[in-house]
Amino acid sequence: MSDIPRRTASRTAKLAGLPLGVAGRAAAGFGRRLTGGDRDEIAAQLATKSAEQLFEVLGELKGGAMKFGQALSVFEAAVPDEYAEPYREALTKLQSAAPPMPMADVDYMLTQQFGRSWRSRFADFDETPAASASIGQVHRAVWKRDGREVAVKVQYPGAEEALRSDLRQLGRMSRILQPLVPGMEIKPLVAELKDRMEEELDYRDEAAYQREFAAFYEDDPDVKIPRVVGSAPKAVITEWVQGRPLASIIRDGTREERDHAGNQLARFHYSAPDRAHLLHADPHPGNFGILDDGRLLVLDFGAVARMPDGMPPELVTMTKYALEGRSGDLMALMRSAGFVRDGARIESEQILGYLAPFTEPLGSEEFHFSRRWIQKQAERVGDLRSPEAAIGRSLNLPPRFLLVHRVTMGTVGILCQLDSHVRLREIVAEWQPEMFEPDAPTG
Structure with missing residues (x-):
């Protein structure tokens, strides 16, 4: 029987070869630069080869390795431009294709x-x-x-044996895998996959x-x-329901198709917690499509979270305070909910400024989700030398909010891949109206 390549030693060797391959190519590229090779051309070639190797191995292994690759694919839009094209092509393949089972x-x-x-x-x-x-x-x-x-x-x-083996190994290798995916945090992603793969x-x-x-x-x-x-x-x-895959619209959809798909995806993400008290927790383009009648087709319910209280009230209220510029109330709520690290020295206005770009899509009737916008946010908080990164180190994401945060960010990543104009404020107001309503009178 020809199943998933599951011998631990074999799978581990393939995964371990990824950073070694990057190191070897980097050394070869350095040698080529010493002999007069063009720096930008060599860097582009290195990125292409690294991307191809990474996702070829992940796709071949399937299991947790491929799941890891699919999770990364959502954040492709945030990859810096100098790496974007090879990663875009390699990641997209993982969203809907893998070697078939006999x-x-x-x-x-x-x-x-x-x-x-x-x-x-x-x-x-x-x-x-x-x-x-x-x-x-x-x-x-x-x-x-x-x-x-x-x-x-x-x-x-x-599959079960392969999942356990892959996620253990990816967890151990998170630090050395980091250079393969610039701008993305590997360790927390692997940890979250471990928590939900069972x-x-x-x-x-x-x-x-x-x-x-x-x-x-x-x-x-x-x-x-x-x-x-x-x-x-x-x-x-x-x-059986057939739709046009979101990956196809991302690749060559018209402006109207991109905008429609983005609005439908946002509508599903923000409605499900309050309507069904459930959260579809596997947002990548391979799990969505658009039917001929315009409806969003949703597939794969292997990762779902129960949301008995709907969208977490703390997150809704925090967003409300940020939109209204209420820095003091925002700071107090974030401290009480565990979003600010104990002993952190940080001003309320700093937190307000840090969060402002993330709430920007809710500040107007329609927002353009683009690759450049999400790249800018990734650069802003990811540059260790920036003031924003220092603020970020004073903040904490409590475990109970980790999943909804990842799924929301994953959905935003797809909206940016679609390059869609979304009426997000209108959509969110339908399902979390308290975010935009005046405070209830007290006393």
Whole structure:
């Protein structure tokens, strides 16, 4: 059986070879510069080769390694221009493509999940995979009972072992992997993946979340959630719904298509916590599409968080204070909620200035999310010599807000990839109106 490359030594060797490859290319590039090579041309070639190696290995290994690569893909828009093109091309490949699992493995897994006669459930089953992902792949089929087209997602054999191995190794290597992805923080990303990957291994959990989402968005004019037909621990069957992938719109969409996709994505992200008390926690372009009728198609519910109180009230109120310029109230709330480190010497006006660019999209009727805008924010807080970086070191992100922060930033990253004009203030006001309303009278 040809499953995920899962021998720990083999996977570790491939991952360990990534920083070694970068070091070797850097040394070779230095030698070429000594002999008169053009600095910019050599730097571009090094970036291209590093990107190609990184995402080729991650895609080949699948499992946690590929999941890590897909998580990085959301933040591609923030990569500095000198690295952007090679990373853009390599990252995009990971959003919807990976080496396919042989049909013998598919048969083995479906026999385990549904019994030897699993084929009798289908009038037709396409043995060529329609899509691949980090821990599974999707086949198109026809459900015999009612003749509807369905998507059959099958987990790769060995996925659990591969996930554990990859994430342990990536955690150990986070510091030396950092140069491969300029402008992104590797260590917290790997830690967060570790926290949530366990729940993605049982497709019955995914099916349950998808059923909940589908019920809340039934007949919605803006969002389509495919219905679940059946599930097992390592396989899930849903109705087949075909849309234009967001990656396609990012690549060559018209201005109208980009803006429409961006508004629909923002609408889904900000509505789900208050409407369904759930958060779709895997935002990358491969999980979204646009249907012919304009609705946003949402796929893959392996990573979902429950939001019993909707969007966290502390975050809503903090944003309100920042928008209103209430630096004192903002500082007091951030301290009480644990966003300011103990003993940090920082002025309330400094925090207000630090957060102002992040609340800018909510300050006007329509905001243009662009690569340049997100690059500017990454440069502003990522330059260790800048005043903003010093302020950032005085701040803290409490664990209970980590997931919603990452998902929101991931959604913003996609909006910037789309280069979309979004009526964000209007969308957020519909679902978190208290952010823009006057304070309730007291006393």
